[in-house]
Amino acid sequence: MAGLLDQLTQPQRDAVTHVDGPLLILAGPGSGKTRVVTHRIAHLLEQGIPAWQIAALTFTNKAAEEMGHRVNALAPGAKVWMGTFHRFCAQLLRRHAALVGLAENYSIYDTSDSKQAMKHAIAAAGVSLTHASPEKIASSISRSKNRLVTPEMLQGQSLGPVEAIAAKVYPVYQQHLLTANAVDFDDLLFHVANLLRYNPELRSDLDAKFRYILVDEYQDTNLAQYAIVRALSIDHPNLAVTGDPDQSIYGWRGADIKNILDFEKDYPSVTTVRLEQNYRSTPNILRVADQLIRHNRRRKQKNLFTDNPEGQPVVLRIFESGFDEADGIADDIVNAIARGDATANDFAIFCRINAMTRSLEHALRNRGVPYQIINGVEFYQRKEIKDLLAYLHLINNPCHDVALARVINTPTRGIGAKSIEHLRSFAELNRIPMLEAARRASEIRELAKRSATMIAKFVSLYDRLATKATAPLEEILRFLVTESGYATYLENSANDQDENSPLANVDELITAAVEFDRRHPDDGSLDAFLEQVALVSDTDAFEESSERVTMMTLHASKGLEFPRVFLIGVEDDMLPHARSKEDESQVEEERRLLFVGITRAKEFLQLSCCKRRSIRGDFRPVIPSPFLNELPLQEIERIETKVARDWFNEDFDQSYPDSWDLPEIDVEQSTAPLSVAIEPDEFNQDVPSVELTDDSTDTGGTSSVQEKGKKRLISALGSLKTASDLLTETPTPLTAYREGAQVRHQQYGEGTIVSVTGRGPKRTATIRFDDGDHNFRLAFAKLELVQ
DNA sequence: TGGAGCACTCTTTTT
DNA sequence: GAGTGCTCCA
Numbered sequence: 001m002a003g004l005l006d007q008l009t010q011p012q013r014d015a016v017t018h019v020d021g022p023l024l025i026l027a028g029p030g031s032g033k034t035r036v037v038t039h040r041i042a043h044l045l046e047q048g049i050p051a052w053q054i055a056a057l058t059f060t061n062k063a064a065e066e067m068g069h070r071v072n073a074l075a076p077g078a079k080v081w082m083g084t085f086h087r088f089c090a091q092l093l094r095r096h097a098a099l100v101g102l103a104e105n106y107s108i109y110d111t112s113d114s115k116q117a118m119k120h121a122i123a124a125a126g127v128s129l130t131h132a133s134p135e136k137i138a139s140s141i142s143r144s145k146n147r148l149v150t151p152e153m154l155q156g157q158s159l160g161p162v163e164a165i166a167a168k169v170y171p172v173y174q175q176h177l178l179t180a181n182a183v184d185f186d187d188l189l190f191h192v193a194n195l196l197r198y199n200p201e202l203r204s205d206l207d208a209k210f211r212y213i214l215v216d217e218y219q220d221t222n223l224a225q226y227a228i229v230r231a232l233s234i235d236h237p238n239l240a241v242t243g244d245p246d247q248s249i250y251g252w253r254g255a256d257i258k259n260i261l262d263f264e265k266d267y268p269s270v271t272t273v274r275l276e277q278n279y280r281s282t283p284n285i286l287r288v289a290d291q292l293i294r295h296n297r298r299r300k301q302k303n304l305f306t307d308n309p310e311g312q313p314v315v316l317r318i319f320e321s322g323f324d325e326a327d328g329i330a331d332d333i334v335n336a337i338a339r340g341d342a343t344a345n346d347f348a349i350f351c352r353i354n355a356m357t358r359s360l361e362h363a364l365r366n367r368g369v370p371y372q373i374i375n376g377v378e379f380y381q382r383k384e385i386k387d388l389l390a391y392l393h394l395i396n397n398p399c400h401d402v403a404l405a406r407v408i409n410t411p412t413r414g415i416g417a418k419s420i421e422h423l424r425s426f427a428e429l430n431r432i433p434m435l436e437a438a439r440r441a442s443e444i445r446e447l448a449k450r451s452a453t454m455i456a457k458f459v460s461l462y463d464r465l466a467t468k469a470t471a472p473l474e475e476i477l478r479f480l481v482t483e484s485g486y487a488t489y490l491e492n493s494a495n496d497q498d499e500n501s502p503l504a505n506v507d508e509l510i511t512a513a514v515e516f517d518r519r520h521p522d523d524g525s526l527d528a529f530l531e532q533v534a535l536v537s538d539t540d541a542f543e544e545s546s547e548r549v550t551m552m553t554l555h556a557s558k559g560l561e562f563p564r565v566f567l568i569g570v571e572d573d574m575l576p577h578a579r580s581k582e583d584e585s586q587v588e589e590e591r592r593l594l595f596v597g598i599t600r601a602k603e604f605l606q607l608s609c610c611k612r613r614s615i616r617g618d619f620r621p622v623i624p625s626p627f628l629n630e631l632p633l634q635e636i637e638r639i640e641t642k643v644a645r646d647w648f649n650e651d652f653d654q655s656y657p658d659s660w661d662l663p664e665i666d667v668e669q670s671t672a673p674l675s676v677a678i679e680p681d682e683f684n685q686d687v688p689s690v691e692l693t694d695d696s697t698d699t700g701g702t703s704s705v706q707e708k709g710k711k712r713l714i715s716a717l718g719s720l721k722t723a724s725d726l727l728t729e730t731p732t733p734l735t736a737y738r739e740g741a742q743v744r745h746q747q748y749g750e751g752t753i754v755s756v757t758g759r760g761p762k763r764t765a766t767i768r769f770d771d772g773d774h775n776f777r778l779a780f781a782k783l784e785l786v787q
Numbered sequence: 788t789g790g791a792g793c794a795c796t797c798t799t800t801t802t
Numbered sequence: 803g804a805g806t807g808c809t810c811c812a
Contacts, residue, residue, distance in 0.1 A: 059801045086802045111800085185802045220801075252799065353798055358803090416788070535802060555799050577798055593799085616797070617803050 004042055004074070015273040016040045019047060022233070022267035023240040024260075028304050029289070029599035030280025030561065033242055037214060038067060040240065042074035044212055053211040055081040057088055057229070059220055061536055063559055067216070081210070085225055086185060087535050089192040092206070093183070094527075099199060100191045105397050105527055107182040108534035112386070113402045114138070114184040121173035124428065132162040140166035141173060145186035146222040146254035148193055179433060181399040189224035196231035203231050211236045217559075218243035218263070222254035230266070237267060245300050246293050247596050249555060251589050252580075257298065276303050278599075280561050282311030284635070285605050289598040291632045296588045313637040315606040316628065322359050322569075322613040324641060329566050329608070330363035333549060336564075337369070344370055347549045348562035350597045352575045356568060357551045359614075364549060374552035380533060384490065384502040385509055389533060391480050394462065395469050396526045399433035408438070408458055411489035415458065419451040435462065473513035473529055481506065554597045565601035570594070570609045572623040594627055 005013055012032060015025050016039045027033035037056070044054060058064040064083045071080060081088070090108065097104045109117060118138050122129070132140075140163050144154065151171035159167055177183060183191060196203045210232050215221065218241035221229070233239040241263060248257040264270050278286055283306055290304050319325040329349065336342045349360055357373050364371045380386070387410050390403035397403075405424075409415040426444045427437040441447055441455040464483060468476045481487045490502050516529050550562070554575075569575065576590035598605060613622045741753045754768050 061801085063801085084802065090802095108802090110802090188802075217801085249799080250801075253801085355797075355804090412788075414788095553799065555801085558801085574798095579798060614803085 004039055004046065008036075008039070009277060011273050011275055011277075012036050012039075014271075015275070016043050018240070018271055018273075019044065019049075020238050022237050022263075022270040024263050024267075024270050024272045025240065025242040025275060026272065026300060026302065027242050027244055027275040028278060028302050029244065029247065029596070030278040030306075031275035032277075032279055033216075033275060034063075034066060034070065036275065037216065037240075037242060038070040038074060041071050041078075041080055041214070045075045045078050045080075049212060051078045051080045053209065054214070055088065055210045055212070056214040056216070057083070057085050058216045059084060060559070061087075063216060084535065085228075086188050087531075089188040089228070090531055090535065092192050092195070093188060094531075096195055096199075096202065099195055099202075101178055102183070102191075103181050103397075105181070107180070107393050107397045107400050107403075108188070108531060109177070109182050109184045109402065110380075110534055111185075112381070113182075116402045116405070117176050117180070117182075117184075118169070118173055120424070121169050121176050124176075125169045125172040127165045127168050132165045136162050137166045137169050141170050142186050143254055144170065145190040146224050148190065148224055148227060150194075176401070179399065179431065180401045181397050181433075182402075186224075189222075189228065193224045193227040193231070196228060204235060207232050207235045212238045213240070215239070215241045216243070217247075219245050219248035219257055219260040220250045220255040221259045222256055223259075226256070226259045237269075239267070244302075245298075246296070246302070246592055247558060249558065249589060249593050249596060251585070261298070261300065274302065276305060278304055278306040279308070280602050281306065281599060282308050282603060284311050284313055285598060285601050288314045288605070288631050288636065289595055292591060292598065292627060292630050293595045295630045296591055298585065298588060311603055313635060314631075315604075315637045315639060316631075316633075317606055317608040318624075318638070318640040319608060319610045320612065320641060321619075322356075322610050325568055325608055325610050326359035326363035328641065329360065329568070329606075330367050330369065332566075332606075333364070333369055334367050342564060344547050344549050346563040347566070348557070348560070348564070348600065349549065349551045349566045349568060350554050350557050350600070351551070351568050352554060352577060352593075354553055356574075360551055360568070369549055370547060371549040371551060372546065374550065374556050380536070382502070382505055384486075384505055388477065388480065388486065388506065388509060389530070391465065391484060391486075392476065392526060392530060394435070395466055395476070395480075396530055398435045398466075401427070401434045404434045404438070407484075408455075411485050413458060414454045415451060419447060419455065422446045422451075423455070435459075469526060472517045473526065474510060474517055476526065477510050477513050481510075554593045557600050558596050561600050561602055563602045564604040565597070565606070567594075567597045567605070567607045569613070570607045570625045570628060571613070572625050574622075575625050575627065591627060591630075594625075 005016065008016060012035070015023065015036045018040070025033065025036065027036070041054060041056065045051060056064070056067060058067065061084055064087075068082050071078065071082070093100070093102070093106070094104050097106055115134070115138070118134055118141075122134055122137060127137075144150075144166070151167070151174060154163075154167040154170065157167075177187065196206070213229060213232055215225075215229055220243070229239060229241075241260070243260045245257055245260050248255060248260070251257065264272065281289075286304050286306055293299070317325075317328065319328055333342075333344070333347050336347075337344060349357070351357060351360075361371065361373065380389070387407060390400075390406040393400045393403040394407060401424075405420055408420060408423075422444055423434050423437045423441070426440070427434045430437070437444070438455050438459050441452045441459075444452070447455070461484060465476075465480055468479050471479075486506075490506065513529065516532065520528065554567075573581075575594060576587050580586040580590050598607075607628070609624045609628070610622055612619055614620075743751055743753060752768050
């Protein structure tokens with residue numbers, strides 16, 4: 001224990017030894033923040049503070065887990081509460097559910113459950129969708145909850161058009177959740193914040209219980225989280241928050257950077273510690289990050305510095321196309337691994353949007369490089385998993401309408417959409433859960449005899465399943481899979497035995513259940529398992545140790561570090577993203593996003609952009625990111641891969657003006673120490689061979705052998721094939737569809753374009769056919785020009 | 788009731 | 803380009 005303060009710098013020590021009163025730790029990237037936080041917890045324990053008085057709140061399970069490991073190493077066995085905000089709230093709410101009108105076995109709706117509920121609420125509220133999409137309504141309601149605005153508070157307010165519609169749906173949606181004994185993610189925070197606000201006694205009890213609260217990534221808290229933390233730190237204001245305003249990247253989800261910027265105003269007696277020394281990156285990388293972030297106005301000035309050796313310059317690489325970018329990076333990785341300079345898990349590739357990983361994925365797969373992608377659509381989103389979880393949810397909470405609607409006819413039991421709607425309206429009319437309505441199916445007059453029988457059968461299935469509610473999870477699941485007919489259903493529908501087959505996924509879920517049973521021999525309840533499942537995310541799936549290249553979005557990269565980082569697509573409208581350019585604060589957030597990406601790199605960093613990129617199906621010129629001009633370009637190594645111009649088809653170049661050449665990027669004028677132009681000779685050799693294969697198909701009569709040979713050759717050629725395909729497949733330019741033009745549509749036949757509106761992918765034509773006018777989005781509609 | 792075909796959407800997404 | 807969700811038809 002004596003060694004707790006060894007090897008800490010003075011500022012780190014100040015933070016660690018702080019015990020009572022508010023503490024703000026402004027921690028730059030790579031400044032040993034987690035180390036400080038964990039040592040501080042150990043120090044608190046050393047001071048004799050009971051573990052149960054300490055709670056450490058994080059945003060991700062991953063961060064909580066990491067913290068848990070490290071605290072355990074310093075103070076083995078200490079039962080400090082560590083976990084995410086949402087889990088913290090879920091557990092509090094479990095205990096005090098009645099205060100907000102819920103039962104303690106309430107369910108947590110995931111995003112798709114909420115979406116379903118939202119759909120019904122919108123229908124029930126009877127609002128028109130012409131001026132607001134369901135997503136817009138949902139995010140408006142979510143924003144309200146994050147700002148602790150109740151449906152009542154919106155009454156009589158003057159609102160924008162979308163907000164006004166959302167205000168009508170909001171109470172209906174909340175009523176649905178209440179009837180279903182369910183909450184959505186936002187509610188976990190919202191309910192707890194209100195619980196604390198309206199129950200002063202409970203608040204002061206909890207304030208006394210959680211005497212020492214630590215919040216990680218405080219710059220990402222929203223108002224609800226702020227209110228919760230605040231409410232728990234009134235009598236015992238021992239609140240320690242860590243964060244970095246420069247890494248606030250969740251403003252779009254309601255995070256308010258003001259929470260950290262104003263912390264010193266909220267708690268005037270605060271002790272502020274700045275951790276500015278960086279232990280992660282080379283000075284080269286750090287200077288680039290620092291120069292960039294200095295362009296933000298809303299921030300707290302920090303002086304980032306490091307004692308690390310200089311390292312190699314940051315690289316800015318300019319590629320002709322996204323395909324070249326993918327190939328170039330994949331080649332670099334292969335070569336570095338082949339030389340023995342690095343292993344696959346040294347590398348990370350970051351991008352702004354998930355879709356951008358695709359070309360990299362191809363390139364790496366072609367070269368046999370193992371990789372992992374950290375992204376959204378994962379295990380718990382799979383249909384079969386959602387189905388089985390819905391059964392579990394319904395067993396645990398008979399009021400879970402979304403779950404009922406999902407499973408009542410899965411596998412098919414002859415209960416169609418019509419019957420389900422009858423159940424729903426009967427349930428709504430009587431303000432009862434749908435399962436209850438199903439029990440009273442005989443009372444529903446609209447229901448056909450046959451349907452009523454089928455529903456009765458389902459209810460009896462449900463009752464059989466429900467008898468297992470308290471059994472070990474494995475038993476529940478196995479019983480459920482056979483009893484519901486789901487096993488047979490799966491065996492009949494899909495029989496491919498690859499690792500992602502539905503059956504394999506079901507096995508994996510059972511494995512997870514077994515594991516859960518093992519870990520929770522006593523307290524393992526269905527409730528707890530479902531809570532666990534609802535609150536894990538796919539980002540948690542990141543495996544640090546595995547020998548793979550990691551690809552992820554910039555958002556997902558926060559908190560991680562890698563020896564070698566490639567940051568792709570540093571282009572205008574991508575970073576900053578086209579949708580984040582409305583105001584300066586959004587652009588600042590995008591700049592922070594780039595800052596986060598840059599500061600993940602330990603030794604090597606390459607930023608790249610392309611001159612052209614295939615975006616949503618069409619190959620378009622691209623402008624470099626304005627952020628590039630904010631970097632210290634004189635110390636950045638610029639590499640541009642030159643490609644023979646005539647390789648690009650002339651027509652193609654004309655229909656897509658080369659905007660790259662228009663705004664001359666400052667890089668040109670800067671005194672770049674190194675400006676290497678690479679002339680890849682493979683290009684000139686490979687292009688004809690692609691043409692050869694194309695010719696062979698044109699000469700008709702392709703046997704399957706030829707076809708296979710062609711495929712193999714094409715795949716061997718990698719990106720060249722794709723790029724050349726794009727050139728030959730360039731569609732009729734959208735500008736050719738003008739008013740008055742004659743077109744042919746597969747279904748409607750020939751027609752005349754009456755009018756054209758919108759731009760880019762939104763360009764829409766109204767076309768008059770024999771049977772009337774129809775609107776088509778030109779980029780997607782299957783239209784032919786009639787000459 | 789399920790599948791095909793079509794229109795339309797596509798930023799990020801800790802939980 | 804790919805995924806989703808809706809509509810219409812067999």
